[in-house]
Amino acid sequence: MKVLITGGAGFISSHIADLLIENNYDVCVIDNLSHGKLQNLNPKAKFYNVDIRDKEIFDIFEKEKPDVVIHNAAQISVFSSVKDPLEDASLNIIGAINILEASRQFGVKKIIYPASAAIFGEPEYLPIDEKHPLNMISPYGVSKHTVEHYLGVYKKLYNIDYMILRYSNVYGPRQDSSGEGGVVSIFCEKLINGQTPCIYGDGEQIRDFVYVKDVAKANLMAIESNRGGIFNVCTNTKMTVNNLFGYIRDLTRKDIRPGYVKERDGDIRSSYMTYDKIANEIGWSPEYSIQTGLKETFEYYCD
Incomplete structure (x- = not known):
């Protein structure tokens, strides 16, 4: 095909x-x-x-x-x-x-x-x-x-x-960190280079990372x-931006704290999704935990 x-x-x-x-x-x-x-x-x-x-x-x-x-x-x-x-x-x-x-x-x-x-x-x-x-x-x-x-x-x-x-x-290897999204790639590259990542608002925004x-x-x-x-x-899981940063920082083993700035206009506070329909009708469900996915992603940006 x-x-x-x-x-x-x-x-x-x-x-x-x-x-x-x-x-x-x-x-x-x-x-x-x-x-x-x-x-x-x-x-x-x-x-x-x-x-x-x-x-x-x-x-x-x-x-x-x-x-x-x-x-x-x-x-x-x-x-x-x-x-x-x-x-x-x-x-x-x-x-x-x-x-x-x-x-x-x-x-x-x-x-x-x-x-x-x-x-x-x-x-x-x-x-x-x-x-x-x-x-x-x-x-x-x-x-x-x-x-x-x-x-x-x-x-x-x-x-x-x-x-x-x-x-x-969506996150993972090859994601472009220069765009307005891609927070995982942005955190990875900043931390690997010893730089301070920026978090908009208080970091308690909830997202669903797949x-x-x-x-x-x-x-x-x-x-x-x-x-x-x-x-x-999706994954139907709740992950705050602060917790995401903590996971990635643990992978780097660097004691770097994020900088917090004013939240962006139009940013949604909380968003996560259910995958019940695709699981029931097609049999798909996420196989990668956030820990496994972040580890593979981090290793990609280290190379």
């Missing part, structure tokens, strides 16, 4: 590609390398350096004729979406429609799409399940959710199956499942 991954040189996507190739899938990758890195690419994956909005996408689909598309390429910065909503919509909506149209024309059977927790806003209840009300508070949240509607329409009109995977806070290899496994199982719809991919 052939799988095409957009954004496949990125953090999460490159781990998905590695796992699929390990399981004997034929993998091709589309990435314009605006955020992805060549060193993330598996040498067994065929690579195309193309923007998802480019008409060349249709030539690639005609040549490769993928059975499944994992559409991960996106503009992922909430801040950037507020600053430039047109560019956010161009990448996340127009780019996605370009991929959907190529998928329709060249016989793609299934599309797997990662949604964003940005669609929930401040949670009305915890843990967040798949039926939780949506309250987008950024153009990024709106653009990511808009694609979910397009997937539903393409299923009805053109019979392309889809699965939407809503990730909690290891990237568990996320890759969810994508593999999504390909192999005949199920469709929306599924949370």
Whole structure:
């Protein structure tokens, strides 16, 4: 079976590609390398350096004729979406429609799409399940959710199956510490270099951290499942930013304390999700504890 991954040189996507190739899938990758890195690419994956909005996408689909598309390429910065909503919509909506149209024309059977927790806003209840009300508070949240509607329409009109995977806070090797997310990679790099990490607010914000290899496994199982719809991919555990910092500091064995600064506008106080639906319908559950995942991640940044 052939799988095409957009954004496949990125953090999460490159781990998905590695796992699929390990399981004997034929993998091709589309990435314009605006955020992805060549060193993330598996040498067994065929690579195309193309923007998802480019008409060349249709030539690639005609040549490769993928059975499944994992559409991960996106503009992922909430801040950037507020600053430039047109560019956010161009990448996340127009780019996605370009991929959907190529998928329709060249016989793609299934599309797997990662949604964003940005669609929930401040949670009305915890843990967040798949039926939780949506309250987008950024153009990024709106653009990511808009694609979910397009997937539903393409299923009805053109019979392309889809699965939407809503990730909690993904962490692991290859994550870029330069972005506004990626707190695990930021803490790791700061502590390894003997620098003082910054924590916004009091550090008692609650998050749900899921290891990237568990996320890759969810994508593999999504390909192999005949199920469709929306599924949370998470751990259903509560981890404060302070506790996360403590775990990573223990790995470094350095007596460094964080610096606390004013909390950021729009930051959500508490957010964690339940994975009951994907466990019951597909059989996925997280295999990595936070301790094991952080240890592997820390060792990656030490190299």
